[in-house]
Amino acid sequence: MTVNAPVPDYELQDTIELTTSEQVRAISDPLRTTILGLLHERAATVTELAGAVKRPKSTVAHHVGVLAEAGLLRVVRTRRVRAIEERYYGRAARMFYIGLGRGAGDGKGPRDLNDFEVAAKESVAAYKDGQLRSLIRRARIPEERAAEFWKRVAQVVGEFDQLPRAGDTAYGFTVGLYPMPDYPVLPPGDDTVE
Template structure:
């Protein structure tokens, strides 16, 4: 797969193992900042403009992400005697490596809650595509399947930026109490 922007060196994947890291990405504004930085490095001013939020608010959230190893300064430039910092992601993809009970409470991070909120308007407009399927499989099979899904997410994130619409892509695998047929005799 070819490297697309953001135009600086970064890891393909980083495992989030600390509760503070999981909590850092659990905030919707910080998640949006990370998504914006998929395209290229940006200053706090550029991020504040894109997010239509005060620079001080954005600077706080950028600082939280940087302190937790999710963002880094990738270059600087002088602007009227002030050094302006460009922030970039430290990895294309972040994933939670530990069991959620070992990292943070379930309310701190839920991609599906974010996806549900973001997709409501698309649903109303008839522009939401989705599937849900259930399969009784082993934990090892679920893990192998998840690795394949992570590759697909990586492919999605590396697509060249074009078009007028930003699309969300949500994927997950989770244990459920979905009913199952009894084993055959």
Template sequence: MADNPPDYELADRMALTRPDQVKAIGHPLRTMILQLLHERAATVTELAAALERPKSTVAHHVEVLTRNGLLRVVRTRRVRAIEERFYGRTARMFHVAAEPPAAGEQMPTDFNDFEVAARESATAFEQGKLWGFIRHARISKDQAALFWDSMAELIDEFDRLPRSGDTMYGFAIGLYPTNHPTLPTAE
């Protein structure tokens, strides 16, 4: 296994600026494909086997991700008369751009990483294997932005861990404004 996965060059971060890019990562199967490609580049055949889905279905989703700039062919090899393509991510981390989309476009809002994490973590919770914390703090928008940059570094560290062991672990992190109550300013 690579010490610094994956086994191909890619950008650290990529801002998603178009609604079609955001929609592309919102599909659960495409999200799984992106997660698998954190390990190493893979062919559609390898992805289909790992996902236990038909090759044609996986090929469709790979094409959607490629068309939207989230995947690219990182190498090829000749197998008999066919050129086999290995796909890789274009960036370690994708994030929705802070700037508003172009006029007339609207970013999709029909997916939530925490909903995915909640579904994935239910079994771990039932088995007493879920590690989690939730905290609330009244901070400025600038402090929140600086803290998020620190969390992005932690995510990057997690993504770069050497792949080993038999268990796939999920790592969910977020920062969001809430209506959580606050104490009045001390006098």
């Protein structure tokens, strides 16, 4: 792959809001999220995806179908191989986010859709090998500042998504911003200094 080639190798939207429980359920399956992750690099056929995840082609075809039905994948190109037309699938968007209060939160979706839980499971081996890089910070800030900061974080995530793919190791990148109502807060300080 050319180092400066755009990632992935097809056109897609930047973001899509998930507004139905079917869409949320579609991304809640670990194999389907792996398929979506692989398609960040380039479009791929069901055969290529099955080889990458070491699962039967029929299983991968089923999961690709679920993602396509939910509008998260689409055919981005085809090619004729002998008498068969091969379909290359790509993501519909770089990033999917759950739209709160518009159908996705109807109680029918998975209750445990938590990127931190997934990241914690994925990072165990890296932690044991001394390869885990992580930071945690806490700050008491107004909601407007939190929203402003999150927009900047989303830009970094977008930059990570578009990095040219190379090397033999895949890296996970997890970020989050969450309220902590029970975290202790100091009372206002005395501004006078003696």
